[in-house]
Amino acid sequence: MFIVATLDDTVSIAPHLFNEQLSTIVAEELDRKLANTIFQELGLCVCLYDILSMGDCILLPSDANFHIKVKFRYVVFRPNIDEILVGKIRSSSKDGITVTLGFFDDILIPSTKLQHPSRFIEAEQTWAWQYETDDETHDLVMDIGEEIRFRVVQEIFEDTAPKEMSNNNGSMAQTTNDDDKKVPYTIIGSISEPGLGLRSWWTETS
Amino acid sequence: MDFQRDSIRPLSNYETYLVVKQIHQTNNERDVGKRGKKGQNRTLEHCNVGLNTVIYGTLKYLEQSPCVEQSPDIITQFYREAKKFELKKHEILQIINLRPTTPVELQLIIEDSETRLTETQSNELIELIRTLLPPVGGSTHTNVLNEVMET
Numbered sequence: 001m002f003i004v005a006t007l008d009d010t011v012s013i014a015p016h017l018f019n020e021q022l023s024t025i026v027a028e029e030l031d032r033k034l035a036n037t038i039f040q041e042l043g044l045c046v047c048l049y050d051i052l053s054m055g056d057c058i059l060l061p062s063d064a065n066f067h068i069k070v071k072f073r074y075v076v077f078r079p080n081i082d083e084i085l086v087g088k089i090r091s092s093s094k095d096g097i098t099v100t101l102g103f104f105d106d107i108l109i110p111s112t113k114l115q116h117p118s119r120f121i122e123a124e125q126t127w128a129w130q131y132e133t134d135d136e137t138h139d140l141v142m143d144i145g146e147e148i149r150f151r152v153v154q155e156i157f158e159d160t161a162p163k164e165m166s167n168n169n170g171s172m173a174q175t176t177n178d179d180d181k182k183v184p185y186t187i188i189g190s191i192s193e194p195g196l197g198l199r200s201w202w203t204e205t206s
Numbered sequence: 207m208d209f210q211r212d213s214i215r216p217l218s219n220y221e222t223y224l225v226v227k228q229i230h231q232t233n234n235e236r237d238v239g240k241r242g243k244k245g246q247n248r249t250l251e252h253c254n255v256g257l258n259t260v261i262y263g264t265l266k267y268l269e270q271s272p273c274v275e276q277s278p279d280i281i282t283q284f285y286r287e288a289k290k291f292e293l294k295k296h297e298i299l300q301i302i303n304l305r306p307t308t309p310v311e312l313q314l315i316i317e318d319s320e321t322r323l324t325e326t327q328s329n330e331l332i333e334l335i336r337t338l339l340p341p342v343g344g345s346t347h348t349n350v351l352n353e354v355m356e357t
Contacts, residue, residue: 001303002222006213028254036256042209046222046260047229075217075225077264080296084304084314086271103263151314195310202310 001079004049005042006071009033013057013066023051026070034074038184040157043078044104077104079152079187086149086199089142092126099148099189106186109150113190115197129197140201147199150189160184216296219273219303220281226264233258272305275340284338291323291331305339307332 011029013022027048034045055069079085087099087107096114099107111120115129121141128139142148160182191197268274281302288298293316300315309328313319319328 002217002219004215004217005209007207007209009207031257032254035254036260039209044260046264047225047257049217049225073213075222078214082317083296084300086304101263102267103260149314193314195308195314202308 001077001083001085002046003043003076003078004073005076006052006073008069008071011068011070013068015064018066022054022057022068026051026054026068030070030072030074038157039076040159040184043076044185046075046077046103049073049075079155081152081155083152084149084196085152085189086147089144089146089148091144092120092142094120097127097142097148099150104187106183107150107189108186109148109189109191113153113188113192115192129201140198142198148191149196149199149202150191151193151196152187153190154188156183156186156188158182158184158186216299218281218299219268219271220276222264223268223273226261226268229257230261230265233261270342271303272339272342273303275342276302280338280340284334287334287338288331291327301335302339305335305341307336 009030011026013025013029017025030048035047037045039045050073052071052073054071057066057068060067085101087101090098090100090105092098094111096108096110096112098105099109101107111118111127114127115131117130118127119130119139120127121139124141126141126143128141131138131140195202284302285298288301293301297316301312304311304315306312306315309332312328312332316322323331
């Protein structure tokens with residue numbers, strides 16, 4: 001679920017930090033830039049793993065800052081497709097269930113990828129798996145906060161960078177509205193297999 | 207900023223846990239040290255909200271997973287033993303991360319497990335997981351340690 005990726009960047013260091021050790025300052029700058037952000041096509045950046053190499057410090061005219069080229073490795077959260085993860089149910093709605101891992105919240109299990117057959121209980125706003133035994137059906141309720149095991153089936157990266165507005169005013173209002181909903185990195189999960197779903201469903205009772 | 211696509215390597219939960227824990231500890235120590243030093247107004251400089259948030263969340267998540275009980279020795283030993291089942295590398299990694307102990311959990315991780323593993327083999331593998339990989343918070347050693355810490 002976690003990976004290390006090698007990245008290149010140019011870090012700029014302000015003069016009041018010149019008396020600190022260079023590697024510490026570079027590491028801090030990189031973390032400030034990247035930690036807890038989504039890198040497009042890469043994943044959720046967690047923290048610096050190590051610095052591989054640093055170039056020369058470059059000074060530019062009319063700029064007091066150092067500029068330094070850095071090659072480094074970063075810890076990134078990026079589960080593989082088909083990987084099994086365990087999270088907690090954050091909320092449920094008619095569309096499906098959202099799951100949180102604590103540090104990453106944008107996981108959606110759509111209603112079509114729940115155990116079959118499942119139904120949505122309007123009164124309690126929860127989903128329940130209608131588990132059939134020989135003579136009757138049991139509602140296995142999926143409450144908020146329960147531990148859930150799911151399979152990653154799809155990942156969606158969306159560029160949330162502001163777009164250039166070339167159209168007229170009417171469509172501009174429309175785009176700003178869309179931007180609010182945009183999520184840079186969404187994971188689509190599935191629990192429609194034996195072994196998936198609430199952890200408590202599959203623990204051995206013997 | 208750019209990343210090299212062929213440079214991506216998987217990291218086990220245990221390795222991530224080590225890195226994250228290390229950063230969490232140094233941050234805490236620095237907080238303590240900062241209060242002690244006079245005349246050094248670095249509060250704003252060092253307040254990296256994004257890093258702290260993600261480190262805290264990741265640490266809390268990993269602390270509930272089986273990786274807290276693992277060690278490099280345990281992982282290499284398990285990897286060596288698990289090789290004979292002809293599993294793929296990412297499957298072994300997931301087993302180490304999730305520590306499945308029932309056949310149904312194992313089937314999820316191992317693709318096509320019905321054809322690739324016989325029932326005896328899959329039982330052997332589960333036995334191996336149970337003996338080599340310690341359970342979450344279950345090992346007696348840590349319980350004793352906690353008790354000592356509390357008293």
